[in-house]
Amino acid sequence: MGNLLDKEPPPPMVLVPPLFDYPPLAARTRMLESSYDLLFGKLALKCLFDDYFEQARHFSTMIMLKPIDDPHVDLVATVAGPLDHKPEENIIGNAFFRWQSDVDDPHTFMDLFVSNADPVLQMRACAYYPRYGLGAFGIFPMLLKKRITSEDFGVMGLRYGSSNLSVGATVMPFSLKDDCPRRAWLVSKMGRLTAGVQYEPEYGSKDTQKYKNLKNWSAAIGYGVGSSSPLSPSFNFGLELSRSSQFIASFYQHVVVQRRVKNPLEENEVVGITNYIDFGFELQTRVDDIKSSSDVPESNDVPESSNVPKSSNGPNAPDSTFQVAASWQANKNFMLKGKVGPLSSSIALAFKSWWKPSFTFSVSATRNHVVGETGYGFGLRVENLRQASYQRADPNFVMLTPNKEHLAEGIVWKVGKRPMLQSDINAGNFDGIPKELRPLGKIL
Structure with missing residues (x-):
């Protein structure tokens, strides 16, 4: 009886919610792409600037599912189109069916892409051997309405990756032109x-002239601080000279903060919650004086269905532009995003339910500064591909229940009557990372 009366109150807790979309879907196919196009904070900035910002007066739906009995296969289907149907705009639907040989190794896979637009049917395959750091991949459009560009006949590539080096090249074995290689990259980390x-x-016009033409070369340098874990803050700053004509400066910062909880629906021992704040800036300006129409490349090397960020550095890019974006994930259910640019500004609100499968609904508003109009877009996602990922943040965080609430003993400081939350972020292990980004530390 005395033990019941002297029972200690439960220790204070800090909720550590999962990120909305981690890792990004493009990480599943990163071995098909140039490391140059994914590093220097480009992938993080693409997600910050694009995710949940729907096109004005348009909708998009995405279904990402895998069967419970066979985790080696999954399906990603998307449907997007205008809210008010117009004859010049069609509703675009496509789907990826993916087979993965090892559940814990996403870098060896094969998928089939089907769409009601070009390419109608496309196959992609990738084989990667982490022990040797070698990989081979191929992208083959099998059904096309028209085969115009060299990429329409297929692309194959080889790559080598280690913790400090990534080198690779792609070729077009069935091309009508003698472009070899089609793309080559070298990235090193020091x-x-x-x-x-x-x-x-x-x-x-000739191979010797192409190698000497500086417009065929791009170079970038970046400075990064922090690990790859979403529970650790990170900072990336990059400078790029694209094709000797476009200068790009960008930075991206991921911040992990704790705030007090004033939600009456929470238990009394819940004193705080972890929030994620992302901020990014990108400035693009031309450094050449002449823009010639004859310099326009034939096509973009990335298909419309790809999740990899596309470059807007071509000759038709504006002389100078910039964009600033920020996002705030208040808890596991709500996220607010906004971005500002010289031509338009947007704001987006996303709500996510962590059922199985999870549902995410988003609404965005875009203000066109040129015509002075505001349009709204809507998005819906259904997913069971990526599971909620929690890591131990530091010794003050101890797993308590299956819903990933963590003990916060030792982090509540009393400053007057106002409780303050503090956590030693550098004390713990932040290197745990979801399987979509493994093997960690072995691939640049």
């Missing part, structure tokens, strides 16, 4: 610095 170059022969 401490916190990352530097890389990429060659894409799109200008010049």
Whole structure:
């Protein structure tokens, strides 16, 4: 009886929610792409600037499911189109059916892409051997309405990756032109610095002229602080000279903060919650004086269905532009995003339910500064591909229940009557990462 009366109250807790979309879907197919196009904070900035910002007066739906009995296969289907149907705009539907040989190794896979637009049917395959750091991949459009560009006949590539080096090249074995290689890259990491170059022969008439033409070369350097875990803050700053014509400066910062909980629906021992704040900035300006229509490349090397960020650095890019974006994930259910640019500004609100499968509904508003109009877009996602990922943040965080609430003993400081939350972020192990980004530390 005395034990019941002297029972100690439960220790204070800090809720540690999962990120909305981690890791990004493009990480599943990163071995098909140039490391130059994914590093220097490009993938993080693409997610910050694009995710949940629907096109004005348009809708999009995405279904990402896998069967319970066979985790080696999954399906990603998307449908997007205008809210008010117009004859010049069609509703686009496509789907990826993916087979993965090892559940814990997403880098060896094969998928089939089907769509009601070009390409109608496309196959992609990738084989990667972590022990040797070698990989081979291929992208083959099998059904097309028209085969115009060289990429329409298929692309194959080889790559090598280690913890500090990534080198690779792609070729088009069935091309009608003698473009070899189609793309080549070299990226190296030295401490916190990352530097890389990429060659894409799109200008010049002969191979010797293409190698000497600086418009076929791009170079970038980046400085990064922090680990790859979402529970650790990170900072990336990058400078890029694209095709000797476009200068790009960007930075991205991921911040992990704790705030007090004033939700009457929470239990009394819940004193705080972890929030995630992301901020990004990108400035693009031309450094050449002449823009010639003859310099326009034939096509973009990334298909419309790809999740990899596309470059807007081509000759038709504006002389100078910038964009600023920020996002705030208040808890596991709500996220607020906004971005500002010289031509338009947008704000988005997303709500996510962590059922199985999870449902995410988003609404965005875009203000066109040129015509002075505001349009709204809507999005819906259904997913059971990525599971909620929690890691131990530091010794003050101890797993308590299956819903991933963590003990917060020792982090509540009393400053007057106002409780303050503090956590030693550098004390714990932040290197745990979901399987979509494994093997960690072995691939640049």
